[in-house]
Structures are given as C-alpha cells and as structure tokens.
Amino acid sequence: MIRFVDTTKIYSNGVVGVKNVTLNIEKGEFVFVIGPSGSGKSTFLKLIMHEEAPTEGEVYVNGYSIHNMPRSEVPYLRRSLGVVFQDFRLLPNKTAYENVAFAMQIVEALPREIRRQVPLALGLVGLSKKARAYPGQLSGGEQQRVVLARALVNNPAVLIADEPTGNLDPKTSMEIMELLDEINQRGTTVIVATHEKNIVDSMKKRVITLDKGELVSDVKKGLYTDED
Amino acid sequence: MKIRTLRLLAKEGAANVYKNKLMSAASMVTITTTLFILGLVLLIIVNVITKLEAQKRNLQVRFYLRVEATRLEQEEVAIFIENCRATGVVTAYEYESREQAYENAKKDLKHESLMEGLTPENFAEGYFVTLANPNDSDQFIAKLKLLSGVDTQWITYPKQELERISAIVGVFNYVAVFVLAVLMIISVLLISNTIRLTVFARRKEIEIMKYVGANDWFIRFPFIIEGMIIGLLGALLSFLLTSQAYVWIKNGLTALFSSIKITDLQLMEFDQFAIRILVVNIIFGMTIGVIGSFMSVKKHLDV
Incomplete structure (x- = not known):
C-alpha cells in the first residue's frame, strides 16, 4: 500500500x-x-x-x-488519499456541506451521488445538523470533523x-x-x-x-x- | 472535463465576482480606465483618418477637350463620363462649357485687355471628375487618353497630394496599432497585478484545492470566468464613459471652432462608430481579464 x-x-x-x-x-x-x-x-x-x-x-x-x-x-x-490537517484547511466561504461536496466535485461525481454521499459522510462524523454552517461558525472540533468527512467522502484507500x-x-x-x-x-x-x-x-x-x-x-x- | 463540471465552475467564478466585491471593483476600475484611454485615442485616430480619406476623395481628375473637337467627339466623352458614373467608378463630376470657361477666365484675369480678341470658341470644354476610389486614377486616365476628343496634354491629377495623404494615413494606422499594443500590454500588467492581489488573498484556498486533489484547470477555470466577467463589466462601463466624454469633447470643440469661424472641422458623430468601439471594448476587456487571471493563478498552482 x-x-x-x-x-x-x-x-x-x-x-x-x-x-x-x-x-x-x-x-x-x-x-x-x-x-x-x-x-x-x-x-x-x-x-x-x-x-x-x-x-x-x-x-x-x-x-x-x-x-x-x-x-x-x-x-x-x-x-x-484522504488528508486531515492540524489547521483544518477548510474553504472559508463554503459551508460544511459544500466543503465536503467539493472533494466529490473534483472527481466529477454525479450530482445525485454527491447528494447521497455528503450527508452520509457528515452523519458519520456527527455533524448532520451543522451542514449549512460556515467554518467560521464551527468550533475547532467541529471543523476537524468536517475535514474528516471531506477526507472520507470519496472512500480513499x-x-x-x-x-x-x-x-x-x-x-x-x-x-x-x-x-x-x-x-x-x-x-x-x-x-x-x-x-x-x-x-x-x-x-x-x-x-x-x-x-x-x-x-x-x-x-x-x-x-x-x-x-x- | 465534463460539461456539468464546467457549468459548476462557471457558476463558482460568477459567484466569486460578488463574494470578492472589493477586489472585483478594483480590477474593474483598472480595466475601465485603460479601455477609456484606449477608446479616446482610437476615436481621435479614427477621426483623423476619416478626415484624410475624405480629403483623398475630394481630389479631382481634371481634363479638357481639344478646342477643335467635333460634336461627335464631345458626345463620346460625355457618354463615357456618364457611363462611369452609372457604374460607380465616378461619384460626381462637373462640366465646364466653353462659355463658362470664357467667363471664368475673364473673372480670373481681371484685366479686360488680356481677354481682347478671345471668344468662347477659343476655350475648351472641361470636366472635373471625382473618383469613387482615388487609387483607380491611373486606370481612369488611361481610358480617357483613348478618347480622341480629350486633350491628352491637359489631364491633371494631384497624384503627389494623394500619395502624401496616403502616407499620412499609413502613419496614423501604424500609430493606432502601436498605441493599441502598448495600451494592451499596460492593461494586462495592471490587471494581472490587481488579480494577483485577489489570487494572493485566496492562495490558501488554491492550496487547499490542490491538497484535496483538484487539477490545475479545476482551480483556474473559476478565476478565468471571474476575469472574463470583470473584463466585460469594465468594458461596458468604459463604453458608457467613452461615449459621454466624446460627446462632451465634440460639443466643446464645435463651440470653440464656431467661435473662431471654422466650420468644417466637425468631429464625427459618436453613433457612427459606437458599435465598433463597443466590440473593441468587449473583446479587449475580456481578453485582458482572462490573460490577467491566467497569469496570476499560474504562480500559485505549484503546490
């Protein structure tokens, strides 16, 4: 590997x-x-x-x-690869949902799939309720969860x-x-x-x-x- | 890249214009300013060139019939000229009969004594011909010479003047291209500087995109759309400014000239080249925006 x-x-x-x-x-x-x-x-x-x-x-x-x-x-x-950083590195002008979706847009996933996978990933990290929040409105732990969701959403090896x-x-x-x-x-x-x-x-x-x-x-x- | 992705990225670029209002405005002002200067310079040059071209068209081929030309020969020339006008080679012509020539000579010479013994019969009929295309003059004159009624010694055409005017027009054309090129380079530098600031402010974003696995075009495309929109807005704004400024200058000059009794130095109406200026503005504005974006993003893509 x-x-x-x-x-x-x-x-x-x-x-x-x-x-x-x-x-x-x-x-x-x-x-x-x-x-x-x-x-x-x-x-x-x-x-x-x-x-x-x-x-x-x-x-x-x-x-x-x-x-x-x-x-x-x-x-x-x-x-x-899914990557998680100490300083989070979320796109500041995108919501939690958009940040996660971004990783899927890059690989040109179907919109249908994005709509299905992103909530799943956010759910997995326990952030379903903050999907519409911007990084600035989230605590450090929450931001890192968004980063995790982003890292996971494409099922990296x-x-x-x-x-x-x-x-x-x-x-x-x-x-x-x-x-x-x-x-x-x-x-x-x-x-x-x-x-x-x-x-x-x-x-x-x-x-x-x-x-x-x-x-x-x-x-x-x-x-x-x-x-x- | 899929169409769906392009659409997504285009939307992203458009949204960014609004999200980064301040930088967008700064870039737009830069484009507007340079295009405004460009527009005015072009308008001046177009005016000068148009005036010169008009001057060129005013140059006339003048020729006289032989004094002893027969009625048949006279008619042949008349028919020839009429034909030329019908086919569009000649735009207009004046005919001077023997009597008119006699009267004109009398007026010009002033001293009656010099005209003594002369009758209209001693004068030749004349034609003063304006050609549609001054460059056709040689061909036209060659044809004239084939007519037996024409006095070949008295065909005149201010060829030198034509060449001089043509040369001046040529110089102005070069100047126009030169000014265009210089302003284009200046605008690209200015705009890429401004966009570089925008991009610099967002380099973190670019970096993040790269870390998540975005390829260069995925990152570049929204910026290019952004540059294009800003360029378009700048172009439209500068078009409005240019038209206002031109009308203002035109009215000012007209007032000034008429106060010193010059009436034939009118600037052209703006409507005559409004479309051209608009198109030039839009093409330049968008090109500058795109090139500027492209250049500025490039630097930050190496992560």
Whole structure:
C-alpha cells in the first residue's frame, strides 16, 4: 500500500527531513508516526501526498511512485488519499456541506451521488445538523470533523492526518481519534502523525518513531516511549 | 472535463465576482480606465483618418477637350463620363462649357485687355471628375487618353497630394496599432497585478484545492470566468464613459471652432462608430481579464 525504500529528503536549505527511511504500511493498518518537533513526521506525510518529492530513494503510494512523478498525475494521487490537517484547511466561504461536496466535485461525481454521499459522510462524523454552517461558525472540533468527512467522502484507500488533534482539547481529541479508529475498522488505512502521548498509549496501534529524520523504532501495538 | 463540471465552475467564478466585491471593483476600475484611454485615442485616430480619406476623395481628375473637337467627339466623352458614373467608378463630376470657361477666365484675369480678341470658341470644354476610389486614377486616365476628343496634354491629377495623404494615413494606422499594443500590454500588467492581489488573498484556498486533489484547470477555470466577467463589466462601463466624454469633447470643440469661424472641422458623430468601439471594448476587456487571471493563478498552482 505504502512503501518507503531508503528514502531521504533534504530541503534546499540543508535541513534534513527524513533520512534513509525504509518501511512498509499494509492495507488496513492504523499507524502512528511520532517523534519530537523537527523529527521528520510532517516530511514523512508530505512525501506520501507529494507535497514534497524525495531527494533520494523512492516512495510508493497506492501504486503511484512519488519520485519524479509528473505534475499532471499529482491530483490523481491526492484523490486516492484522504488528508486531515492540524489547521483544518477548510474553504472559508463554503459551508460544511459544500466543503465536503467539493472533494466529490473534483472527481466529477454525479450530482445525485454527491447528494447521497455528503450527508452520509457528515452523519458519520456527527455533524448532520451543522451542514449549512460556515467554518467560521464551527468550533475547532467541529471543523476537524468536517475535514474528516471531506477526507472520507470519496472512500480513499488511505487517510493521512498530520497532528489532527493539535488544536483541540483532550476530550475532543479523543473523539476525533475514536472516529479515526472507526474509519480504520471499515478498512481504510490510517496514518496519524502526532506527539500526544495519551492518545498513542491508549490506542495501542503500530507506532513508528522518527528522530532527526531517522527511523528509530517501529513497534506493533506500541506506546509513546519518547518522553521528550 | 465534463460539461456539468464546467457549468459548476462557471457558476463558482460568477459567484466569486460578488463574494470578492472589493477586489472585483478594483480590477474593474483598472480595466475601465485603460479601455477609456484606449477608446479616446482610437476615436481621435479614427477621426483623423476619416478626415484624410475624405480629403483623398475630394481630389479631382481634371481634363479638357481639344478646342477643335467635333460634336461627335464631345458626345463620346460625355457618354463615357456618364457611363462611369452609372457604374460607380465616378461619384460626381462637373462640366465646364466653353462659355463658362470664357467667363471664368475673364473673372480670373481681371484685366479686360488680356481677354481682347478671345471668344468662347477659343476655350475648351472641361470636366472635373471625382473618383469613387482615388487609387483607380491611373486606370481612369488611361481610358480617357483613348478618347480622341480629350486633350491628352491637359489631364491633371494631384497624384503627389494623394500619395502624401496616403502616407499620412499609413502613419496614423501604424500609430493606432502601436498605441493599441502598448495600451494592451499596460492593461494586462495592471490587471494581472490587481488579480494577483485577489489570487494572493485566496492562495490558501488554491492550496487547499490542490491538497484535496483538484487539477490545475479545476482551480483556474473559476478565476478565468471571474476575469472574463470583470473584463466585460469594465468594458461596458468604459463604453458608457467613452461615449459621454466624446460627446462632451465634440460639443466643446464645435463651440470653440464656431467661435473662431471654422466650420468644417466637425468631429464625427459618436453613433457612427459606437458599435465598433463597443466590440473593441468587449473583446479587449475580456481578453485582458482572462490573460490577467491566467497569469496570476499560474504562480500559485505549484503546490
């Protein structure tokens, strides 16, 4: 599903993103990527969604190879992924419903299908009643639920979340995590970058630890051992 | 891309014009201003060129019959000229009989003594012909020379003047194209600058669209529709402004000229080229809007 083969990313200013990372993530897995700030978590996710291209090595995602990927293919790669950001990234002048529908319009889904799928996705994240609200009228947790609904609505094979709970209080964070777990139960591969110990420890999933760009541990049913 | 998607995106672009009122207004004012200047410059040039073309048409081919021409030869020439008018080669002509020529000469010379011994019989009949197309003059003159009644030594046509006027018209045409090109470039720069601000304000949006997997055209299309609508609105507004300003200038000039007793320096009526100006405005406005949008969005698409 996702395969890193001796992947290195060094930014143009010399900063090391990830260094010689090799690993495999199988279909249906739930993976935490942890590590202190600057450890390369974000770079790891950015490589998967081709926000950055690897300097060396190769990354395979859903059958796409990221290195030297033609520009015109990037949208198709991204459509096979659902992405959740720490800062939500919702279109501010669209309602919750429109934001979710937007992801379907991009793939040129039939209007009939959009009308069916969007309420389902909003229902799944528990936001049916806020469909007409604009992002500015929603709380952080609610906005992140909209983002989740948007990420899910096209039934992506992989869902990537970069610090999805970074801007949320502990209780809301837990709720979002439970949602992610639920999504994973339905067969979607979920990859979450985080540095929240409580969450990682309580979920008992595979944990990949990065430090200074290097893969330092990869444990099934792991805990957040880094006390940094 | 499917028609359904295009329609959706077009609607989106149209809605954005309204949602981003302030930026839309700023872009529109830019387009209106440049098109307004463009319009006035064009109107001046059209006026000058029209005047010159009219001047060109006023140039006459003048020729005289031989003094000893027979009645038959005279009639042959008369029929020839009439035919030319019937077929449209000649727009108008004046005929000067021997008597008129005699009288005119008397008037011009002033001193009776110089006319002594001369009778109308000593004068030749003359034709002053206005051609529909001044460029046909050579051909026309060649035909004249075939008529035995025509005195071939006395065919005159102000060819030099024609060439001079043609040259001036040519220069003005170049100037028009040059001004057009320069203003076009300036407007694209101005408008793309304004749209760049709009796009910059919305670069986050573009970024998000890219992350969700939108391809370039999906993002670009609404912006282009937006540019097109703003361009169209700017064009219409500038058309209104141009027509008002032109009428105002025209009336002002007429008043000024008549106060100093010049009556033949009228500007043309605006109605005569209203449609042309409108079309030019719309084409320019929309093109500028589209190019501006295209250029400004381009930069932000590389995410």
